[in-house]
Amino acid sequence: MIEAEWWEYDSVDEMANAVAGDIGFIVDSAIEARNAALLAFPGGETPMPIYTKLAEASLPWKRVTIIPGDERLVPMDSELSNVRAIAKTFLPIGARVVPITGDIADHKLAGNSADARLQDLSWPPDLVWLGMGSDGHTASIFAGPDLDDALNAPKARRAVGVMPDPLPPEAPVARVTLTRAAILSARTILITIRGQQKRELLEQAIEDGHSSKLPIGRVLAEAEQPIDIHWCP
Template sequence: MSLNENNFQSTDELNATFAQSIVDILTAGINENGRASLVVSGGRTPKALFNALSKVALDWSKVDISLADERWVETDDDASNEKMVRRELLQNKAAAANFVGLKTEHDNAKDAVETCTANLAKLHTPFDVLILGMGEDGHTASLFPCSEQIHQGLDQGARRTYIAVQPTTAPNQRMSLTLPALLNSKNIFLHLTGDSKKQVLDKAVKGGDEHEMPIRAVLNSADVELMWAP
């Protein structure tokens, strides 16, 4: 498996190029299968990318969008990934896309795993595009090294699609796609900005313990396109 590094001079250059690459892949998926799927991550890094992407011409009515993970909070909470995606991505031309959120009416994410798994059937799989981020601790999606659930989340032999996660170093219970579900993607991108994240990635690439830095499990199992700017 390989990591192909795409380094840009600025985040503006990164976002413009990345948005067009995503649209090209989604267009090819629509032409081939009638629909295409885009799975995104939350956090601060992708906001500007989502805003740029929302303005690009595409038959968005044929695109299904979902999340790699979600904080188990109400969708109007500022911590909600869904709230951010609706505000930044599902606007302008992209407002026509079909969004499949993760948060359900269940109080505990554990009780929502079956519902989320059933809802995944609404998305075209394998995912045409998966965009991952990475934390300073090497977590990706909500596969946290500090959580008791990390072994289950990285277990490629299990048939789990989603897993409820309780980090000990971050707030909120989470719902996350498992490693095998994340890997069920045609194109996997790792979207990072800043020198500190590049240093974390370099550490991940050089080490071997996937449970210590879960991003390693993705890098060791798939071809990944790094999109990075300072």
């Protein structure tokens, strides 16, 4: 049974303040315990107000490493790039931002390269922060021919390349994503979503657990730690 705690807010700004505060606590705790923090952040629109609040927080950013939890196989200066938004916000305040992709077009090879890059980081992450698409994907664990690779990769494997099927119309490109095992290795897992439709979708995925047809349900069904879900309309 997935142990999930829902946190509800009346506005985006209220959610952003609360989530930024929680992430700040995670950073401070990690640095106190290990003198460093490793965070995996999502892409998309929902995280942006939270990024802004975090950037305003007085945290020891020079000891923080941030990776994207998934990345699209596009140039890093593309507006579709997840690491672009992370770097734009957090590099100026001193954080270390590590891209997980390079100039590799083949998604399988890009996945191998991303995995090698992540093997060089001190694992596990202190936080994996997830979003969810309206199709039930999380990170870039999509339905399609590579779903099994992402869900059932060996525990030592941290990233794989995926080709969603169908391709999402807003970003019809191949991806690299953290594996289910890499996501669930995190000390803390946090989810942010907006809108009633996504809430109902996620509630159903959690209820269905291992039998869920949605990638996020399949990912969370294996979680051993409680999941914090932050939602606003």
